Amino acid sequence: MLFPLLTPGFVADRPDVPAFVTVGDESFSQADIVGAATSASERLGGLSRVAVEAVPSMQTVVAVVAALLAGVTVVPVAPDSGDAERRHVLDDSGAQAWLGATPTDPCDRPHLPVRLYARSWHRHPQPPADTVAMIMYTSGTTGAPKGVVSTHGSLAAGIDALADAWAWTADDTLVHGLPLFHVHGLILGLLGPLRVGSRLHHTVRPRPEAYAAAAQGEHPGTMYFGVPTVWSRIVAEPEHARSLSGARLLISGSAPLPPTVFDAVAELTEHEPVERYGMTETLITLSARADGPRRAGWVGSPVAGVRTRLRDESGDELPHDGDAVGELLVQGPMLGAGYLNRPEATAASWLPDGWFATGDAALIEPGGMHRIVGRLSTDLIKSGGYRVGAGEVEASLLEHPTVAEVAVVGPADDDLGQRIVAYVVVRPDAATDAAAAEGLIEHVATALSVHKRPREVHFVDELPRNAMGKVVKKALLETSD
Structure with missing residues (x-):
């Protein structure tokens, strides 16, 4: 067994700290979250998988924690998913009910609401590390979305590796407004603060004025998450960008950050952005470090526990010389356990020797810095x-x-x-x-x-x-x- 994702004492250090998690205008202490989540978890008896329509709300926070405490698998569903995609996710995952906010379309599943102000202090036994925690669906760009199976142990390992890389501690306040149905917003942006013990301020939407306001609050943000579009919009409003200069780290991911935006962020905030790389299947495996170099277009080096290598079309290993481009393979404890109900797709990506074939083309410098060229299917051009x-x-x-x-x-x-x-x-x-x-x-x-x-x-x-x-x-x- 590795380590539990949510430890029995994860509220023990500062249970009554107000505004431990803030979503929009609503704030809960650590004790509020655990009390409400434990109360909700007691209604999950007999269920193994629940869907959560991941609207940015305190109900979503409590619903996710409730299921994890009870050892029930969470299936996050995008609030704006279309009818066919929603039904595919529910049917493929085997989700038995909805937990949390009232779903836009229940698709014949019962709904279990979360009572935010109910409280219970019953202790659940911790789920073993190999218990399935999440089934998160890919974007479906190459067919129907595939469900990625992640365990309590893999999620915990991924968060701990980032806490090491980013020197992330309970003294931090994380600010972001990212969706709560992807790795970036949900695993890193919600479970990360809960596991590390840092405050979370979710702005509901990642608007420049909301990020700037969070920098001026009672507990100013020390870490900010954004996708490149967010950072592009922030630097387009210099007065808001400059307000982030008091932060400790500005972190960009989910897509390549244009070098011009990298430079503008650095100039306006006096912080070079931290770029990182990962996938739904692997969580974050590469990142610039809080105490290390940051370069536009480069996604850093392997986080704790991760190994990487490059292979060519014949499967032969390529050198880490900063010039050879090949498929990036990664290995580490944060990798998911495979695709749900897709043995052939799983076998194609999760290799027998423990490596995961990312399908991304990359190059690696001798010092370990990685640059992602793009997807092999679209971004490695043979001309x-x-x-x-x-x-x-x-x-x-x-x-x-x-x-x-x-x-x-x-x-x-x-x-x-x-x-x-x-x-x-x-x-x-x-x-x-x-x-x-x-x-x-x-x-x-x-x-x-x-x-x-x-x-x-x-x-x-x-x-x-x-x-x-x-x-x-x-x-x-x-x-x-």
Whole structure:
């Protein structure tokens, strides 16, 4: 057995600290959360899996803790999920009931409300480390969403590794407004503070003014979470960005942070952002450290307990020389236990020797710093006999003063195999004519090498993104065909 996710004494140190968790305008102490969650957990007898419509509310906080205390598996469901996706998640997971907020569509499941002001102090036996804690569903970009099985032990290991990397302690106050149905907002952003014992201020939505207000409160934020879109919006309002200068760490994840945004955050807040890398299947395996270097476009080194390696298409190991690009494999105690009901998909990613095949292309420097080039399926472009990382071309284009956002894809090409195509959002008043496109192509050819230049540049008003701010490159590839 490893260590329990929520220890029996996780309220023992400061049970009556007010505003231990704040969601919007509602605050609960540690004792409030445990008392309400324990009361709710007593109604879960006979259930093994419950769905939680993860609206940003205290009900969601209490519902998640209640299920974990009782050893019942939590199935987080996005509040805005469509009818087909919702039914797939419920049917595939085997969720027997809803717990917490009233669901938008119960899909024939009973609803168990959470009584926020009920209290019980009964102690449940701690679930063993191999007990399934969460079934979280992937975004479904390559088919129906797959349920990732995570245990109490794997979640605890993941949080503890980040507490080490970020020097995260009970003295911190974490501020974010991220959704509570993904790893970033739910595991790191809710279970993290509960396990570490730090305060949590969830702003409901990650607006710049809300983050700035949290910096001025009675318990100012010391750590802030955001996806790149959040940080981009914050630096667009310099007065709000400067208010975060009193924080200890500004952390970005879920998608690559553009170098221009990295630099703007550093200039306005005097903090270089901490970038990290992970997946629903693995939690966070790479991160810059609180006491280590941070570089735009690089996601740091392995966190405690993690090993990494690169392999080529033949399965042979590649050197960590900062140049070789291959598929990133990771190994560590925070990895999930597989995909629910998907033995073939599980076998394809969870390898027999304990490694997980991420499907991401990366390079690793001799000192251990990692750079993610992108998905092998869309971001490793084989053009004219060369292997080109879309991320490297994107980073180069983002260095051009006219470029605000960019996505690079590699549609099929009869001559080259794949051709490099860039979709560019320019800054206000920048030119979008043929000469501007040629200027961007020449910029990459000069900064990198000629074979890495885009063969086409398309100017667009915006890039297609999912709920977490990730660019949906599949949609761009369909446009390019």
